[in-house]
Amino acid sequence: xxxxTLKTLLAATALTGIxxxxxxxxxxxxxxxxxxxxxxxxxxxxxxxxxxxxxxxWEEMTGATVDVLSRKNHFELDREIKQDIAAGTLDWCxxxxxxxxxxxxxTIYTDLNGLIGxxxxxxxxxxxxxxxxxxxxxxxxxxxxDISNLFYKxxxxxxxxxxxxxxxxxxxxxxPPETFDQFKDQAIFFADAPSFYGTQYVGKDEAITGRFYxxxxxxxxxxxxxxxxxxxxxxxxxxxxxxFKDLYDAQAVPAGVLNYLWDDTGLGFxxxxxxxxxDWAGWASFFNDPANSKVAxxxxxxxxxxxxxGLRSGWxxxxxxxxxxxxxxxxxxxxxxxxxxxxxxxxxxxxxxxLPTRAKVWDDAKAKFAADGNDFLVEVFDTYAQSMAExxxxxxxxxxxxxxxxxxxxxxxxxxxxxxxxxxxLDEAADAARIVMEDAGYL
Amino acid sequence: xxxxxxxxxQREKYTPYLLLxxxxxxxxxxxxxxxxxxxxxxxxGYRLIRPESLWQWVGLRNYERIFGDDDFWAAFVRTIVFLxxxxxxxxxxxxxxxLLINKITWGQRTLRTIMMFPMMFSxxxxxxxxxxxxxxxxxxxxxxxxxxxLSDGAIPWLVDTYLANFAIIFAEVWMSTSVFAILLLAGLFxxxxxxxxxxxxxxxxxxxxxxxxxxxxxxxxxxxxxxIRSLDVARAYDIVDVMTGGGPAGRTELLxxxxxxxxxxxxxxxxxxxxxxxxxxxxxxxxYYFFTKLIASRRYMGGAD
Numbered sequence: 001x002x003x004x005t006l007k008t009l010l011a012a013t014a015l016t017g018i019x020x021x022x023x024x025x026x027x028x029x030x031x032x033x034x035x036x037x038x039x040x041x042x043x044x045x046x047x048x049x050x051x052x053x054x055x056x057x058w059e060e061m062t063g064a065t066v067d068v069l070s071r072k073n074h075f076e077l078d079r080e081i082k083q084d085i086a087a088g089t090l091d092w093c094x095x096x097x098x099x100x101x102x103x104x105x106x107t108i109y110t111d112l113n114g115l116i117g118x119x120x121x122x123x124x125x126x127x128x129x130x131x132x133x134x135x136x137x138x139x140x141x142x143x144x145x146d147i148s149n150l151f152y153k154x155x156x157x158x159x160x161x162x163x164x165x166x167x168x169x170x171x172x173x174x175x176p177p178e179t180f181d182q183f184k185d186q187a188i189f190f191a192d193a194p195s196f197y198g199t200q201y202v203g204k205d206e207a208i209t210g211r212f213y214x215x216x217x218x219x220x221x222x223x224x225x226x227x228x229x230x231x232x233x234x235x236x237x238x239x240x241x242x243x244f245k246d247l248y249d250a251q252a253v254p255a256g257v258l259n260y261l262w263d264d265t266g267l268g269f270x271x272x273x274x275x276x277x278x279d280w281a282g283w284a285s286f287f288n289d290p291a292n293s294k295v296a297x298x299x300x301x302x303x304x305x306x307x308x309x310g311l312r313s314g315w316x317x318x319x320x321x322x323x324x325x326x327x328x329x330x331x332x333x334x335x336x337x338x339x340x341x342x343x344x345x346x347x348x349x350x351x352x353x354x355l356p357t358r359a360k361v362w363d364d365a366k367a368k369f370a371a372d373g374n375d376f377l378v379e380v381f382d383t384y385a386q387s388m389a390e391x392x393x394x395x396x397x398x399x400x401x402x403x404x405x406x407x408x409x410x411x412x413x414x415x416x417x418x419x420x421x422x423x424x425x426l427d428e429a430a431d432a433a434r435i436v437m438e439d440a441g442y443l
Numbered sequence: 444x445x446x447x448x449x450x451x452x453q454r455e456k457y458t459p460y461l462l463l464x465x466x467x468x469x470x471x472x473x474x475x476x477x478x479x480x481x482x483x484x485x486x487x488g489y490r491l492i493r494p495e496s497l498w499q500w501v502g503l504r505n506y507e508r509i510f511g512d513d514d515f516w517a518a519f520v521r522t523i524v525f526l527x528x529x530x531x532x533x534x535x536x537x538x539x540x541x542l543l544i545n546k547i548t549w550g551q552r553t554l555r556t557i558m559m560f561p562m563m564f565s566x567x568x569x570x571x572x573x574x575x576x577x578x579x580x581x582x583x584x585x586x587x588x589x590x591x592x593l594s595d596g597a598i599p600w601l602v603d604t605y606l607a608n609f610a611i612i613f614a615e616v617w618m619s620t621s622v623f624a625i626l627l628l629a630g631l632f633x634x635x636x637x638x639x640x641x642x643x644x645x646x647x648x649x650x651x652x653x654x655x656x657x658x659x660x661x662x663x664x665x666x667x668x669x670x671i672r673s674l675d676v677a678r679a680y681d682i683v684d685v686m687t688g689g690g691p692a693g694r695t696e697l698l699x700x701x702x703x704x705x706x707x708x709x710x711x712x713x714x715x716x717x718x719x720x721x722x723x724x725x726x727x728x729x730x731y732y733f734f735t736k737l738i739a740s741r742r743y744m745g746g747a748d
Binding site: 075078079082083085086088104105106193194197203204205254255256258259268271273399402403406410411413414416417419439 | 488491492493494574578579580581585589596597598599600601602686687688690691692693704707708709710711712
């Protein structure tokens with residue numbers, strides 16, 4: 001089947017859809033690729049797997065077979081893809097991708113504009129598509145988005161003793177934090193190490209760089225100036241680092257927090273020993289499930305706090321699918337990624353709390369939660385919809401981002417542990433980042 | 444009549460080379476070519492994600508950068524210290540275990556098998572296991588210490604400079620002590636009984652027998668085990684990567700966590716290879732040292748030079 005036919009079909013389907021008032025997967029013709037084997041490399045992990053159960057449906061529909069070459073976490077997948085680039089073994093068609101990682105892969109992925117029908121693309125949120133574009137090329141089809149908001153243990157805030165004690169100590173009423181300063185006060189107030197902690201943060205890798213970055217922006221700072229000169233060693237940057245350090249010094253976070261990644265913070269909050277948790281919506285269902293979580297039924301949610309610059313932190317990105325430039329059957333690949341990001345697919349992921357990238361799925365998922373009587377997920381979607389619309393921003397979409405991040409995070413750790421001051425750590429990281437940017441040709 | 448000489452590959456003096464040819468070719472392709480290639484790339488700005496950068500010759504720049512890089516040298520020194528402590532601990536514990544097992548007359552085979560268990564785990568699993576044991580919040584160790592009333596706070600095992608390195612060495616020692624134990628046990632089995640009995644007849648006490656007969660006899664085995672393990676430990680990666688990733692703040696950074704991050708995450712394979720070549724010096728030095736000691740100890744025992 002040619003691209004043109006697929007496009008026409010998709011466009012036609014979309015038109016029918018509009019006429020009918022709803023686009024559903026059944027209306028779309030995904031083509032016929034009888035006997036073709038599509039080779040793919042996908043991100044693995046508990047939160048990503050449920051979608052892959054649908055692959056067999058696509059196989060049945062199109063007659064093609066999907067050969068999953070690897071299913072790894074994103075950091076391992078990233079290494080594998082880099083090895084493929086180096087070895088010239090990009091002999092597969094579809095790969096999982098992410099906003100933060102996409103720019104470093106250069107031109108190995110094809111431009112989806114023209115390959116995937118305009119009508120289909122129009123169903124996606126504009127911002128999500130914009131963030132999937134590198135150097136003017138749409139190199140990824142966004143699957144679901146992430147951004148963090150603040151989960152908290154409701155009962156702590158309802159407790160009269162807590163209210164009185166907090167007011168006496170800090171001089172303002174105890175309510176879920178609106179700013180990072182309040183966040184810090186309350187985390188320190190609730191903490192009672194080693195049995196209970198105010199909050200937890202991810203402490204290494206791109207995870208803590210991302211947190212630092214979003215707080216830097218919320219404090220009114222920027223990573224680079226318009227000439228790509230590193231500027232994160234500013235007052236706003238120091239303030240952000242100091243926030244991490246103050247919490248660490250006050251033992252409001254576990255001492256091992258610098259080794260924590262997303263699983264640790266999520267499981268920590270679910271264990272009921274943490275008061276507040278800034279995290280993505282992917283955990284929402286898990287947190288509220290009594291089988292997994294001790295805080296089920298006791299969870300409040302507010303938007304991420306504001307920094308001293310008056311902005312909310314809104315580090316965001318999307319998990320996505322990309323198609324290689326050298327793919328031997330791009331139409332089949334396009335059909336496959338379209339299927340895995342269609343309305344029904346996104347509904348499956350949304351049920352777990354993953355944020356859809358199709359505008360309509362937001363409403364449909366919310367309606368479904370309301371019908372099921374799941375008020376918590378309705379609240380989750382309302383809160384995250386607002387932050388996706390108003391607060392979201394990505395890291396700089398440049399090839400050396402991960403490398404710059406690798407210069408920043410060890411220095412953040414040094415500052416938090418008190419081996420150097422926040423200013424020294426950021427100055428050193430800025431110098432190292434400048435060399436990376438010079439080598440990459442930006443300076 | 445003069446017989447015609449056979450073609451050269453059929454002549455007797457070439458036969459050994461001919462027979463060795465498959466091995467030589469294999470080594471050439473599997474070892475030598477990659478070595479030459481990676482050595483070449485250490486003089487280029489080769490980045491994994493930019494295959495064309497393979498031809499970007501930068502001379503000694505990678506090496507110059509490394510020589511001026513404090514983080515690299517800190518990792519270098521840390522690797523040496525790590526190696527020294529881990530090897531000695533493994534040697535002492537392995538020796539103890541071998542001597543104890545050697546004394547057992549009943550159930551020795553079963554014990555020997557049980558002793559090998561830690562070696563059967565993949566290093567990654569061992570890393571996860573100890574990451575959980577040493578976790579400051581939900582880890583078994585801290586919870587046990589608190590329950591027993593031995594500590595009243597969460598001890599940051601994987602954060603504190605000394606404790607984190609201790610935790611990693613502990614995991615490494617737990618996994619690999621049995622390598623020493625097995626090799627030394629083999630040594631004990633091969634040991635002739637006569638000198639020991641003669642010594643006992645001459646009135647030597649147990650310590651003197653151990654110090655002057657058993658230990659010298661075991662030393663060649665010790666140095667073989669040391670050589671093998673020094674190469675293993677110098678390449679320590681999986682356990683460290685899982686437990687701390689070289690952090691926090693580079694406190695447990697060893698050569699290979701640094702090199703892997705440079706080569707893969709940062710995609711700077713040229714620079715990573717240059718680091719690799721400097722690190723090889725370390726392995727060569729340790730191997731050379733242990734082989735010298737091995738020859739010395741064999742000479743001491745009256746063995747062949």
